[in-house]
Amino acid sequence: MRFRRFASLATAAALGAGSLVLGAAASSAATKTITFAYDFPGPDFELTPVVVAQDLGYFKAAGLKVNVSFPPDTSSTTKLLATGSADIGFLTTTDMGVAVNAGAPMLSVANYSMRNNWALFAKPGTKLTPGNLTAALRGKRIFSYGDTWTESMLPFVLRFAKLTNQQVKIVTAPTGNDLTDLLAGKVDISTSTTNYEIPGFQDSGTKGREVQLLGTKVGAPDIPVWVYAVTRSYAASHGATVKAFLSAVKKATVWAAANPVKAAADFSRAYPKSGYTNAYNLEGWKLTIPFLTNAHHQYFTQTNAQWSTLAHALKSINLISKVPAPSTYYTNKFLP
Amino acid sequence: MSVSDTNLASAPRRANRSSESVARKVARNVGVPVLSIVLLLVVWQAIVVGFHVAPYIAPRPYQAVLAVTQNWSTLWPLVLGTIRETVYGFVAGAALGISLGVIMAKVPVLQRLVYPVLVLSQAVPIIALAAPLVLILGFSVTPKVVIVAWIVFFPVTVNVLDGLSHVDQDLVNLARVYGAPRWRTFVQIEVPATATPLFSGLKIGATYAVTGAIIGELAASDGSSLALYQEHANTNLNTAAVYGTTMLMTVIGISWFLLVVGAEVFATPWQRRTVARRSWRRVADQSEGDSAR
Numbered sequence: 285m286r287f288r289r290f291a292s293l294a295t296a297a298a299l300g301a302g303s304l305v306l307g308a309a310a311s312s313a314a315t316k317t318i319t320f321a322y323d324f325p326g327p328d329f330e331l332t333p334v335v336v337a338q339d340l341g342y343f344k345a346a347g348l349k350v351n352v353s354f355p356p357d358t359s360s361t362t363k364l365l366a367t368g369s370a371d372i373g374f375l376t377t378t379d380m381g382v383a384v385n386a387g388a389p390m391l392s393v394a395n396y397s398m399r400n401n402w403a404l405f406a407k408p409g410t411k412l413t414p415g416n417l418t419a420a421l422r423g424k425r426i427f428s429y430g431d432t433w434t435e436s437m438l439p440f441v442l443r444f445a446k447l448t449n450q451q452v453k454i455v456t457a458p459t460g461n462d463l464t465d466l467l468a469g470k471v472d473i474s475t476s477t478t479n480y481e482i483p484g485f486q487d488s489g490t491k492g493r494e495v496q497l498l499g500t501k502v503g504a505p506d507i508p509v510w511v512y513a514v515t516r517s518y519a520a521s522h523g524a525t526v527k528a529f530l531s532a533v534k535k536a537t538v539w540a541a542a543n544p545v546k547a548a549a550d551f552s553r554a555y556p557k558s559g560y561t562n563a564y565n566l567e568g569w570k571l572t573i574p575f576l577t578n579a580h581h582q583y584f585t586q587t588n589a590q591w592s593t594l595a596h597a598l599k600s601i602n603l604i605s606k607v608p609a610p611s612t613y614y615t616n617k618f619l620p
Numbered sequence: 621m622s623v624s625d626t627n628l629a630s631a632p633r634r635a636n637r638s639s640e641s642v643a644r645k646v647a648r649n650v651g652v653p654v655l656s657i658v659l660l661l662v663v664w665q666a667i668v669v670g671f672h673v674a675p676y677i678a679p680r681p682y683q684a685v686l687a688v689t690q691n692w693s694t695l696w697p698l699v700l701g702t703i704r705e706t707v708y709g710f711v712a713g714a715a716l717g718i719s720l721g722v723i724m725a726k727v728p729v730l731q732r733l734v735y736p737v738l739v740l741s742q743a744v745p746i747i748a749l750a751a752p753l754v755l756i757l758g759f760s761v762t763p764k765v766v767i768v769a770w771i772v773f774f775p776v777t778v779n780v781l782d783g784l785s786h787v788d789q790d791l792v793n794l795a796r797v798y799g800a801p802r803w804r805t806f807v808q809i810e811v812p813a814t815a816t817p818l819f820s821g822l823k824i825g826a827t828y829a830v831t832g833a834i835i836g837e838l839a840a841s842d843g844s845s846l847a848l849y850q851e852h853a854n855t856n857l858n859t860a861a862v863y864g865t866t867m868l869m870t871v872i873g874i875s876w877f878l879l880v881v882g883a884e885v886f887a888t889p890w891q892r893r894t895v896a897r898r899s900w901r902r903v904a905d906q907s908e909g910d911s912a913r
Contacts, residue, residue, distance in 0.1 A: 357854070358855070359854045359855045359857070362676075362857065363676070363677055363857075366674060366676065366677060367677060379855075382855070382856045382857055383676070383857055385857075386675075386676040386856070386857035386858070387674065387675065387676055388674070388676045388857060425759075425842065430848055430851050430852060430855065431855055432855045432856065435852070435855070453842050453843075454842070454843075455759050455840055455841070455842045456840070456841055456842075456844075456848050456851075457751075457754065457759075457838075457839060457840035457841070458838050458848070458851050459747065459750065459751065459838050459839055460751055460754060460839060460840050461751060464751075464755065465754075465755065465840075468755050470754070470755060470758065470759070603856065
């Protein structure tokens with residue numbers, strides 16, 4: 285999914301070319317080195333828990349040395365895992381859905397976020413509500429990165445608005461920038477998650493508040509957006525490593541949620557050339573925090589309902605051919 | 621043995637060689653490339669099967685071909701779109717490149733002024749240029765055409781400039797001695813002398829033109845395009861379609877290159893024949909006779 289902005293392509297390319305070793309913990313016989321594959325070609329604030337886990341020594345305490353690897357594009361994390369180039373990955377749930385449908389033996393081991401914060405955005409002063417959605421979208425240019433998540437969510441919104449693809453103009457720009465296009469008036473509506481779009485809008489220095497309408501208010505399913513995933517064979521052979529990783533990352537996530545300023549600063553220090561300002565990282569991380577826990581204040585826990593909802597949603601828009609059992613997608617047995 | 625005897629003696633051998641060379645030429649020009657493609661497919665198949673590569677990592681060749689043939693009705697309009705962007709951009713780039721090359725060759729001050737800018741233009745990563753172009757020109761075919769033209773014009777300009785600066789000055793002087801006006805010297809001496817480097821530039825441009833069109837399509841498209849079709853296939857782990865569309869893009873690129881090669885063959889007959897075709901000689905003789913009368 286490509287909701288990130290401002291990171292220069294050069295940064296992404298430089299980081300994507302190889303993996304980055306987080307920290308220089310001295311390896312001992314007990315230390316296990318693993319590769320964590322992110323879902324985007326460059327680092328951004330959603331990587332904060334992993335950075336914090338490294339910085340505060342949680343990985344080391346768990347006997348892990350974690351290399352962070354950045355895929356060449358947003359579709360390659362699954363392939364990195366499947367080919368053994370990475371051990372643990374960060375994916376969207378829709379990526380998991382299409383991967384399993386394609387026969388990739390992927391297994392989600394923990395939720396990263398718990399709810400759907402994908403939204404439609406319009407320029408300040410625009411009226412964009414569930415009540416006027418049809419009028420607000422008819423004949424308008426809607427930005428999409430062409431990623432699986434947007435491809436999956438847009439049909440629900442259009443269905444809610446009783447519009448077809450032909451009645452709107454979907455502008456697909458995999459290498460573009462939704463916010464720039466929106467502010468330049470090249471598109472009428474942009475699509476992104478709130479934690480990426482809002483800080484980007486604030487960083488742009490534009491006056492007023494960007495108008496947002498959460499997808500879940502206009503037909504999109506309320507399901508987690510991101511998960512930690514491994515291959516089934518890795519889960520079977522390295523269960524203890526997966527558990528140790530999740531344990532360290534959970535501690536780090538809890539700490540980072542309680543200390544957002546320090547956590548964002550940690551991230552900015554770890555990736556000073558990410559292309560993002562510390563203010564952007566902080567705001568983005570703050571907006572991510574509310575989505576990290578479920579109604580019972582639990583981190584990571586997955587449910588049958590979320591995967592069932594996802595599978596039915598993807599099937600209803602023909603993105604997958606059949607609806608498998610929820611257990612095909614996930615397990616909670618490695619949760620700390 | 622006199623010269624004429626030598627020619628007579630070698631005549632049958634030459635005829636024989638000529639009939640042989642047709643078969644050899646076909647084998648060399650068609651057979652060898654086809655064989656190399658077949659070999660490539662065999663190696664591809666062997667790797668995928670031998671290393672048990674999963675279909676979502678890399679498909680078998682026939683799966684990639686099937687992904688194209690089974691979706692041909694969807695793909696064909698997209699292919700046409702990419703061809704259109706490629707052709708428009710190539711023509712625009714070639715026209716701009718030729719014009720700039722000629723102007724710069726004729727006005728040295730302008731050459732010194734513009735040349736560094738041209739080099740600078742090519743140092744800019746085209747992918748970084750794509751997004752700003754979309755912001756300025758919108759999501760239509762225009763930014764794609766501009767990107768293709770941007771890629772194509774430089775090798776054309778440089779080669780035309782190079783060709784014009786290496787024209788045989790003795791020939792130019794001779795023409796002037798005979799009182800040929802500047803335009804005639806340009807058309808009859810300088811242009812033919814520039815043809816070979818010009819086509820070299822056009823061939824380089826043709827090879828990269830499709831890449832430019834694809835980069836443009838990836839930057840933004842309202843509606844669908846071949847690059848976006850591939851992008852969607854990639855995000856959905858449909859690797860057969862990804863490889864299939866890559867094959868299609870390659871075919872477009874090669875076809876365009878071959879078309880330029882064909883145009884070169886047609887436009888520069890002297891590269892393959894030391895004497896003019898008999899029909900042309902007849903026309904030339906006739907016009908000489910007319911002018912003598």
